Amino acid sequence: MKExxxxxxxxxxxxxxxxxxxxxxxxxxxxxxxEDAGLEKDDIDMVVMxxxxxxxxxxxxxxxxxxxxxxxxxxxxxxxxxxGGTGVFAPIAGWWHVASGVADICLVVCEEKxxxxxxxxxxxxRHIWDPILDRPLTPNLLWLFAMEMNRYMTVYGxxxxxxxxxxVKNKRNxxxxxxxxxxxxxxxxxxxxxxxxxxxxxxxxxVSPPSDGAAALIxxxxxxxxxxxxxxxxxxxxxxxxxxxxxxxRDLSFPRYLAQAAKMAYKMARIQNPRKEIDFAEPxxxxxxxxxxxxxxxxxxxxxxxxxxxxxxxxxxxGDFPVCPSGGLLGVGNPIAATMGQKVCELYWQLKGVAGKxxxxxxxRIGVANAWGDIMQMGxxxxxxxx
Amino acid sequence: MVKKKEYKEWPPYAPGTYVRESDIRExxxxxxxxxxxxxxxxSLGPAMSKFLQGLKAGKIYGIHCKRCKRVIVPPRMFCExxxxxxxxxxxxxxxxxxxxxxxxYLDPDARRIEEPxxxxxxxxxxxxxxxxxxxxFGEMTKDDxxxxxxxxxxxxxxxxxxxxxxxIIYFKPLNGxxx
Numbered sequence: 204m205k206e207x208x209x210x211x212x213x214x215x216x217x218x219x220x221x222x223x224x225x226x227x228x229x230x231x232x233x234x235x236x237x238e239d240a241g242l243e244k245d246d247i248d249m250v251v252m253x254x255x256x257x258x259x260x261x262x263x264x265x266x267x268x269x270x271x272x273x274x275x276x277x278x279x280x281x282x283x284x285x286x287g288g289t290g291v292f293a294p295i296a297g298w299w300h301v302a303s304g305v306a307d308i309c310l311v312v313c314e315e316k317x318x319x320x321x322x323x324x325x326x327x328x329r330h331i332w333d334p335i336l337d338r339p340l341t342p343n344l345l346w347l348f349a350m351e352m353n354r355y356m357t358v359y360g361x362x363x364x365x366x367x368x369x370x371v372k373n374k375r376n377x378x379x380x381x382x383x384x385x386x387x388x389x390x391x392x393x394x395x396x397x398x399x400x401x402x403x404x405x406x407x408x409x410v411s412p413p414s415d416g417a418a419a420l421i422x423x424x425x426x427x428x429x430x431x432x433x434x435x436x437x438x439x440x441x442x443x444x445x446x447x448x449x450x451x452x453r454d455l456s457f458p459r460y461l462a463q464a465a466k467m468a469y470k471m472a473r474i475q476n477p478r479k480e481i482d483f484a485e486p487x488x489x490x491x492x493x494x495x496x497x498x499x500x501x502x503x504x505x506x507x508x509x510x511x512x513x514x515x516x517x518x519x520x521x522g523d524f525p526v527c528p529s530g531g532l533l534g535v536g537n538p539i540a541a542t543m544g545q546k547v548c549e550l551y552w553q554l555k556g557v558a559g560k561x562x563x564x565x566x567x568r569i570g571v572a573n574a575w576g577d578i579m580q581m582g583x584x585x586x587x588x589x590x
Numbered sequence: 591m592v593k594k595k596e597y598k599e600w601p602p603y604a605p606g607t608y609v610r611e612s613d614i615r616e617x618x619x620x621x622x623x624x625x626x627x628x629x630x631x632x633s634l635g636p637a638m639s640k641f642l643q644g645l646k647a648g649k650i651y652g653i654h655c656k657r658c659k660r661v662i663v664p665p666r667m668f669c670e671x672x673x674x675x676x677x678x679x680x681x682x683x684x685x686x687x688x689x690x691x692x693x694x695y696l697d698p699d700a701r702r703i704e705e706p707x708x709x710x711x712x713x714x715x716x717x718x719x720x721x722x723x724x725x726x727f728g729e730m731t732k733d734d735x736x737x738x739x740x741x742x743x744x745x746x747x748x749x750x751x752x753x754x755x756x757x758i759i760y761f762k763p764l765n766g767x768x769x
Binding site: 212213214215216217218219220221222223228231232234235237238239240241242243246261318322323325326329334335336337339340341342343345346349350351353354357381382399400401402403404405415416430431447448449451452453454455544548552555557558559560 | 591592593594595597598599600601602603604605606607608609610611613614619624626630632634638642662664666670671689690691692693694695696697698699700701706709710711720721722723724725726732737754755756
């Protein structure tokens, strides 16, 4: 397997509605990543597109619609998607294009336009439920996460106050992110607990917003990386795993599929004690409890321990183990696949030391990100490290 | 290759143009509109057909995976873990326990509703632990409901059942919900 470097990253503004089309957003994010790497379209060998359910955009098989904005015309191109897992799975796919030796330089573009869908982006989620047993009950997707959050709280005795701290931390961190949609420098735990109950135990401020946006990353074979940078960031490990579709036949209190994916990535990165050997994390946080659930699934702490670390301030940007220094999905926004921007692009910027006001102290050398998708069953994990 | 753009902080700018919902409503931006019309019909396969016919008759059926020694509900023709065929249908009870639940103030389109929907996962008695399905709860309030509560199916009258998960109206507390 080839060693793979990251040499460029870009992302757009995240907002509920952006004027630009999906193609145009893909173009803007790609251009920023190309400026970073010093590349033109002809320098790119292959392109991976990550974009999640077609039903948001309203354009079926939208991978094809997005080609022109993704610097992919005339090149090998593939779209990958596994719902919310896509923001980390697409860069994994970019990595394997280069690791396999098939491409020397692979561009990954992630795009999502959720604002297109009416009366609410949630309406698109009507079409992802099992048609036989679930749809006749006319579910709202938030039910799933509320049920998982309740199970997690009950099994490990977690309080809503401790979960609310995640929203507070991430929305405050997002103040320093120029693309952020829902940053709030003054938010408190009381604000979260007193916000509208949507599907108990989930309150409005426990949820990330639907968003439009795009992000891009450029992967490069280590053998030629010296042409582009003296300070490369490398992919240290990748992992992915999926559990059964039958979500009512599993214990929702622990994401075992994510633990499987994390073990795969840690083995590749030769990491034996993840909490000690990894410097910071960007776990997927579409809901406040998910950051905690994912820290445990990533084996960065014991089951039920993540709320305690959060309460003790360990996961603050200047804490012992910074978590979601970007501001996460809760603060920056949740354009499903394009959350690659706060997850994997953020690892790259933090490791290069160019995250500005978001920069975590202490010269981080290795970071981990994950995403989570399909029907609460897909775990995708990537580790980046300094050269 | 071209010369790199050097910036001290990344992302150096945030490209994209914010559009407010009111800009769309008031047609301040140029847009187009589409309402798809499409219908689907699914044939349900042998396992789900038997399960739903069972519901029509007021019974909940599970199926046995002999290799994994588990009784599975909802039933399927194969076991996704050992990947062997399942065999031997088992009639389960119409009681179970609440594995998890939510109190929802949202309808499927995220519109707000006054009276909350009580919904959750019920592990069915007679199946292996944590084997069950999603359904509504009734005859209890948002203050009574708790994980671990014993519940029982409330069925539609026989002549109104049509072979659907909604042949069960909801699950109600059994013996006051205690074990």
